[in-house]
Each structure stands twice: as C-alpha cells, then as structure tokens.
Amino acid sequence: MKGFFQLISSDEFLSLLDRFDPLATEQVATAEGLGRVLAGDIVSPEQLPPFSRSTMDGYAVRARDTFGCSESEPALLTVIGEIAMGSPGRALALQPGRTARIWTGGELPEKGDAVVMVEYSHQLDGQTVEIFRPVAPGENVIRAGEDFEAGGTVLARGSRLRPQDLGVLSGLGITTIKVFRQPRVAIISTGDELVPPEEQPGPGQIRDINSTTLAALVREAGGVPTCHGIVGDDLAAMQATCDRALARSDMVLLSGGSSVGRRDFTLQVLEGIEGGEVLAHGVAVRPGKPTILARAGNRALFGLPGHVASAMVVFYLFVRPLIRRFSGCGADPGLVRIRAITDQPIPSAIGREEYVRVALTRTADGEPVATPVYGRSGLLRPLVQADGLLVIGRDVEGLDAGVAAPVLLLP
C-alpha cells in the first residue's frame, strides 16, 4: 500500500539489526589494528611479564634478610654483582645475606623475592650495602605472569582495539590478529535538483551535500564509503545504480526523497531488489520518521531522509549501529551519552522520540548545559553549531528548563 507508514519504535528498529550478521574475518597486522574489532578471543600464548621484574632501581634481596632492619640498625648485605638491563638476572643466585644491584625492569636473581629502593640503602664499599628499611616478599616486584598468565583471555571477541590493547598484543608477541572486515558502504544521492559540489548549480538546482556528509560519517564510524554519485528521479536509473552498488557493498545508503512522491520511489527501488525484503518503513522518531530499511541476504539498504540534518540523526541512531554490528561490535550507536541540564523549555510530542540538536556549555562547577540550536529542518547552520543530540522519550511531552536529560555527544 503506497505511502502507508507502519511506524515502529526506535527499539523495534534496532532489534531488526540483529537479523544481520557480522562480516567475514581477515588478518591484519597488530600495528594496523587501531579501531578494528577482534573476531576471536585473544588467549595469552605465554606469561607476561616473562620473568619477575623489579619496579624500582635498587637492590634485589631475599626479603627475610631485611626483616627488622632500620635507620639505626641497618641490615648489612654483600653485593655480588649488578644485573644489567636485558641480561639474565636468574643466572645469579642469591645466597642468604647477599644482594645484587638491579634497575627498574631488570630480572630478579634466583631466590631474590623483593627489591629495596635505592633511597633506602647506602653502599659502604664495593662489596657491602646498608639497608635501612625492611621489605616484604614481593615488594617492588612484578612476578612472572602477574599481568597475564599463559592461556588466560587477554581480550575478548568483539573488543574494539584501542592503543593500549595493541600495546598488550605487541607485548605478547602477537603481531597479526583476526578482525572483522570493515563494512563497505555505498552512498547514492537522488534528486533531479542535485549537482555535484564542484559544479555551479543552475536555477532551481542545488549542490549535493549528503554524499560528502554521509561518506565522512561512514568513515568516522569505521566503514569504508564509496560514493556512487547523483541519480535523478528516474526509477530505472535508481534501480540500476542501486543494483550496481549493492553488488560491491555490504550496505547501501539512498538519500533524497524528502517529498512524498520521491519517498515512494525509494520504497519502490528497495522493494524491487531481487531477493530483497523491506523490514521497516517508518520509525517513531523525529527527525527521521520516513526511514526505510531493507535487506537482501546479509546486505542492508537504507532509505534516508533527504534533509541532511534528518539524515544525520538517522545515521547516528540506526546506520551507525549496523556498521558497528557488521564490524563485530554491539548494535548500538557507540556514542558517548552524558546528562546535561536544559537551559530552556523544550517542546516535544507524545508518541515519538525526539532528538534535539543542542550546543553544550558548562556551568562554573562543570555541569553541562544544553541549549537547543533550532532551525528549520532544511537548514545546515544548526548542524554546524550542534555538539550533541538531546533525547526526549516517546512518553514525555516536552522538558522544562533546568531538568537533566540524556545527550548523545556527536563524535
């Protein structure tokens, strides 16, 4: 039935994304893994650190040799040598009453179980050192395997890799990793009025804004965008471009169609995909109501609103979660959510979630304050001024000034 909207909630929309599976996996060098998502648990192939290490400069000791010593009654230990960095400390064995000079990160000698900081020692001569403070066994030492035991899980499948994770992998000698492939996302702008950004628009024409914006949003979300240009309001041409894009992509974003007539076009294109199925047509959020989601196998097609401001909101709410799901993460927007205080009443209607673009400032004591940046839906300036999206639930009729509300921070 043409133009019929069966509005679903944003939660229902998100649950549809579970019908898509994470993409295939591939091997990448750990050093190139920033932001990628692990396709399997990482199990430590060995213990880390590989040996018991000093965390201080000082003297490796048998802790009991220092028990009871003090500033006035120092323990006297015989220095049997120095453990040079990178040399095998275990080659030395500490007999009772003996000690060895050690540096931060150095390997403890055999039988050594603690390190006395150099600040609490005084070397009397080449052979003898006074110790002024007792140490407990294990003090100033990281024991072998204390960080990661061999066979233990270091990072779980689905972890998005951060710099420190890559560091740990390097420390364990894991120089290649299995990650999910990055989703390839095709972007198609539709509309007879559109010209590419590098062209001078004629009367009644306007430059395509959505392709550039969506490509950057995709890249930022961890996908690999490909722009398939502008297609006029011609069903056959749209269908052909969409088929071509789908053949090379995991996801197709069709944008345009703010008018009812053109929305029908987009719907017809998505309904006409071979082996395809329209999963959703209309979602109870504002902006973003006319969003369409279709699938063809494990590939997804989105019909996005034509206004870039609305398309961006739909991207953050629904497209980004699917990019993340394809990438192996949870199907959520992956945006930082904070709480901010409204500085004015914000109207909204019952029955739909509202996402209000807001600029954020802070009170003197650091509390975030949200100011709506209003503007008609076709305007760009509010987007440039916005720091986040303030969320108003579907059962709420507007917010008063001075109340706390959740805000999704734009990346």
Next chain:
Amino acid sequence: MKGFFQLISSDEFLSLLDRFDPLATEQVATAEGLGRVLAGDIVSPEQLPPFSRSTMDGYAVRARDTFGCSESEPALLTVIGEIAMGSPGRALALQPGRTARIWTGGELPEKGDAVVMVEYSHQLDGQTVEIFRPVAPGENVIRAGEDFEAGGTVLARGSRLRPQDLGVLSGLGITTIKVFRQPRVAIISTGDELVPPEEQPGPGQIRDINSTTLAALVREAGGVPTCHGIVGDDLAAMQATCDRALARSDMVLLSGGSSVGRRDFTLQVLEGIEGGEVLAHGVAVRPGKPTILARAGNRALFGLPGHVASAMVVFYLFVRPLIRRFSGCGADPGLVRIRAITDQPIPSAIGREEYVRVALTRTADGEPVATPVYGRSGLLRPLVQADGLLVIGRDVEGLDAGVAAPVLLLP
C-alpha cells in the same frame, strides 16, 4: 645539575606548549578533510540556499491569498503549473489568485512567498485547488541566503572538521580547503632489555610495548607516527637516532628510562640537541613526574616515562595537546570530560595532581560511576580495563566514596 627535578604544575607545563606554533598549511580536498583543522576562516562565496525553497510538498502561494480561509470556507486558487525538481521556479510568476504545485526543495515561483502543505489542500480539477488553512509569508519556505549569506563566516580558523562541516563546504561549492599540516611524530623506544614484538625475548629481555601503543595514540590524536625502533642504553646511539628522527619530524617521543640512570641519559640526549633547550624536567602529576620537554626551533622532544601506563597518561595530558596545537587547535587534551561518582574512597597526596585509571559503569538512572582499576605501575591489565582517567586536584587529599569527580574519557 644531574637528576635535579624542578617540578612544575600541569598548568605551567601546558602553558609551555604555547611556545610552539601551528605547523605550515596545505590544501586538501574537502572530501578528505575529516578531522583536519582549518587554517583560515571559511567565508561563504555565495548565499545558501541559492534560491528560496519549499520545505514541504504542496502549493506555492502568495500568502495573502490564503488569509481568512478555513475548512468551511476554503480559498480557491488557480493552478498555473508544477515546478519540477531542479527546474527554475522563478521562471513562473504568480499573479494574485494563482498557485503552482511544488515539491520539497523546489524553487519558489516569482512573487510566491509561502507554501501550503498538500494535506491542507484539495485539487478540484486540473485548474483549481481548494486551500483550507491560511499560511503566513515565509511559512514552509527557506529563503535564499537564510542558511548562509554571501560573505558571512561559515567556519572559523581552528575548527576541526566534522562530517556536517564537510557537507556545508560541499554545499557552498568549496571543494578544496586550506588546513594545517598533520604533525609528524617520531617514536623511539630505549632500553637494552627491549626486543621488537616479532622477536622471542631471551632471558631478562622483554618485547617493546611502547612503540606500538604510542604510534596508535599519535594516529588517534591526528598525528602521523613513524617508529624509529629500539635503541639500547648507549648515549651516542640515542643521540644519533634522536638527531635523525628530529630531522624528519615535528616531534620526537623518547620513551624508556624508568630508572634514574636511564632518565639521566634521556636528559643528556635532550640537552645535547643542537640549538635545543630543555623547557621542563619534572611535572607534579602522578603518574608522569619524570616527564621532560625540550624544543629545537619549532620542534618538540618529549622524554616519557618507561612504563607504558605512565607514558599513556603523559601522552593524554601533554603530548596530545601539543599534537593538537601543531594541528591548529587549542593546546588541550581534547578528551571528553564527564563527572562520575566514586564508588570507594580514592587516596591521593597533596601537592600533585593524580590521574587514576577508572572503569565506568552506570547507576539505574544513568549516573556514571567510577571504579579505580588499580595495579602496580608496570602492569598492563589495568590499562585494558580502564575507560577513563579520574582527576584529583593537587590541593585535595583523596576523595571519599560517593562524591562527584571529573573523569577524562579515553577515546
């Protein structure tokens, strides 16, 4: 004077970064500009939108022709045509009592000043339409230049470009932009005990973790990292590697030197740079106290702690701000700062700022809760578990459980 630490505050350290200038500028394609920083104000070369556009599907009218109409007494207007998308609406001129069919985004006809939504109309025949609701002048219209006037500032110098900013630039036909060059950052790991991640460490040896971690941190901050490998504890070799790295970079990160002896080494290397000057040696933060900053012209050299956990904190507090300053932004960490509630008392000492790694969870009503992930400074696991750095000021002696504290979110 060897090993002498003149501790400065973190604010004093940050103010030293003002002595460095943003890097040279370069032209890049707007479509490749995500995350780059504008080197000059962007002034709108033309107005946007270029013509007055409808924001609805409906009928373009002279608003006064609808005044006083209602459901029971509709205004009757003569339809003179349809404004196809991308065609010059201004070619039509509305005489009083006339209207034209228009679509969302279409150009208003000459003399048309408002649009009646199709929902409030009824087409009687090919020539006549009934209008049931009056519209005010400007209603459902974005007028030419309403978003950006020609000659107005669209984006200011120093703006870090987000997807929507790139979209606006595309909309204005600005397809190349002048941005600051990305800083080239050389990374050198030092220590006789280190081997590269792909090698099997011998007794007393350990794999280099810092190079991989710092390279990812640099990339994530918008810099271009180059790893210069591992240099043993050999002053001449360190000096030579440092000179070589400096010749090709805007910044050099020397890490290693957790031990007092090696710290002196790093200091000697940085003091020995030709035309160089040590700006800071020691900062009153924990972890990160032994940090060294030197400059040679507009190039920076950092001596970072050897423990990767400490090196990461120093990176976020001081290196990231300088990467941002070089890139043309403000010299701040550029991390999201939230407030979280402590779930336990957290000790700290007066006289230094403390940065405590914390994992974040949320209460039922969405309030963030911070739990310290403790561990000796040489351990990696706390880093993997941390979501942010909780900041305790230098004049504060620990935090109680249940108090709000600022937390810098790790990216």
